[in-house]
Amino acid sequence: MAQQERGVRTRRAILEAAAVAFAEHGYTAATVADILRTAGVTKGAMYFHFDSKEALARGVLEVQTEQVLPEQEIKLQEVVDVAMAMTHRLVHEPLLRAGTRLSADPVAARRHRGGAWPLWGDLLTEFLTEAHERGETLAHVVPREVAELVVGALNGVHLYSQLETGLSDVEARVSTLLRHLLLSIARPAVLACLDVAPDRGARVVREVARMPASA
Amino acid sequence: MAQQERGVRTRRAILEAAAVAFAEHGYTAATVADILRTAGVTKGAMYFHFDSKEALARGVLEVQTEQVLPEQEIKLQEVVDVAMAMTHRLVHEPLLRAGTRLSADPVAARRHRGGAWPLWGDLLTEFLTEAHERGETLAHVVPREVAELVVGALNGVHLYSQLETGLSDVEARVSTLLRHLLLSIARPAVLACLDVAPDRGARVVREVARMPASA
Numbered sequence: 001m002a003q004q005e006r007g008v009r010t011r012r013a014i015l016e017a018a019a020v021a022f023a024e025h026g027y028t029a030a031t032v033a034d035i036l037r038t039a040g041v042t043k044g045a046m047y048f049h050f051d052s053k054e055a056l057a058r059g060v061l062e063v064q065t066e067q068v069l070p071e072q073e074i075k076l077q078e079v080v081d082v083a084m085a086m087t088h089r090l091v092h093e094p095l096l097r098a099g100t101r102l103s104a105d106p107v108a109a110r111r112h113r114g115g116a117w118p119l120w121g122d123l124l125t126e127f128l129t130e131a132h133e134r135g136e137t138l139a140h141v142v143p144r145e146v147a148e149l150v151v152g153a154l155n156g157v158h159l160y161s162q163l164e165t166g167l168s169d170v171e172a173r174v175s176t177l178l179r180h181l182l183l184s185i186a187r188p189a190v191l192a193c194l195d196v197a198p199d200r201g202a203r204v205v206r207e208v209a210r211m212p213a214s215a
Numbered sequence: 216m217a218q219q220e221r222g223v224r225t226r227r228a229i230l231e232a233a234a235v236a237f238a239e240h241g242y243t244a245a246t247v248a249d250i251l252r253t254a255g256v257t258k259g260a261m262y263f264h265f266d267s268k269e270a271l272a273r274g275v276l277e278v279q280t281e282q283v284l285p286e287q288e289i290k291l292q293e294v295v296d297v298a299m300a301m302t303h304r305l306v307h308e309p310l311l312r313a314g315t316r317l318s319a320d321p322v323a324a325r326r327h328r329g330g331a332w333p334l335w336g337d338l339l340t341e342f343l344t345e346a347h348e349r350g351e352t353l354a355h356v357v358p359r360e361v362a363e364l365v366v367g368a369l370n371g372v373h374l375y376s377q378l379e380t381g382l383s384d385v386e387a388r389v390s391t392l393l394r395h396l397l398l399s400i401a402r403p404a405v406l407a408c409l410d411v412a413p414d415r416g417a418r419v420v421r422e423v424a425r426m427p428a429s430a
């Protein structure tokens with residue numbers, strides 16, 4: 001058990017070192033040697049968890065969608081929560097920032113079929129399909145189309161904020177994006193009940209931290 | 216005069232070679248030697264136009280905002296036209312694709328203060344401010360906020376389409392984005408007059424090609 005915990009911590013340390021290297025040098029220029037040095041682990045320890053730079057990139061990308069958020073009475077609130085929690089974590093977790101960068105890196109994206117974006121697209125399509133079936137959305141909404149639109153626009157706003165202000169205003173920018181987009185997605189009665197405040201992500205992430213861990 | 220034309224052509228050839236190298240290898244890994252080989256020019260010829268890899272990147276970025284589009288009766292149509300013409304050119308001009316990539320590249324963006332995005336942000340803020348003064352927009356619209364939102368979301372949708380379908384559906388995706396966003400930007404009477412069809416960009420670009428060149 002202690003050994004298993006140590007394994008989890010080592011795996012995380014390697015992923016965080018990879019994230020730093022990818023963010024600093026870009027995917028192509030980052031080397032496994034850099035990553036080993038930053039993580040302070042041996043080559044053998046790294047290859048036990050990840051057998052290539054590609055596997056490291058895949059690991060960094062998968063961190064983005066592994067967090068499960070609390071269910072909400074309105075399904076569209078869960079769409080908002082996914083976007084806002086991801087945005088909040090982006091500010092505080094270098095691992096998530098690296099994933100965003102990797103998804104926009106031409107070489108990494110070719111090797112990993114669009115990075116994390118298709119994973120987000122599938123997740124939001126599922127939520128929007130359920131919202132649509134429950135009658136929360138306007139008649140013209142096509143769930144897959146809107147899901148991919150939200151993922152694209154959200155990542156674009158993340159990149160813009162990262163470049164312009166180092167993410168210091170990213171939660172306000174995403175709140176603005178969602179307020180605008182939801183006007184063309186949600187029925188008015190649903191719209192009035194949604195919480196799209198800039199600090200929504202922080203509150204959802206705190207709630208997750210208080211949830212009992214599942215088996 | 217013939218010499219001047221030759222200079223313009225050489226400059227363009229160098230920029231296109233740089234665009235290919237940046238798109239293929241990323242900004243950091245691309246080398247000046249690669250660019251010279253692809254362009255088929257001497258080091259001296261290149262340094263006459265661009266004195267560093269940074270200057271080449273700046274040149275690639277500036278191509279994005281140098282095209283002037285026809286004026287329209289409704290100012291918001293010009294906002295749509297900028298987005299749709301840019302999107303159409305992205306499919307057909309490798310130079311523009313490279314600029315989009317550079318703007319999202321962490322190393323290039325740090326060196327060029329956000330790549331081409333601030334240039335687009337300023338241009339759209341100007342158009343949206345005029346649209347707002349003319350009463351074309353809804354009361355809650357803040358021109359700078361909406362302009363940066365549109366630039367971020369537009370670039371995000373470009374990247375998503377580039378990764379997922381190699382840009383084959385990018386004009387349809389941007390048309391969807393604008394239809395959604397405009398519902399929260401334009402007054403209903405203006406909204407009904409806007410042309411946001413997927414082929415709008417192609418038509419605007421053809422119109423520019425027919426315009427008499429200015430002095």
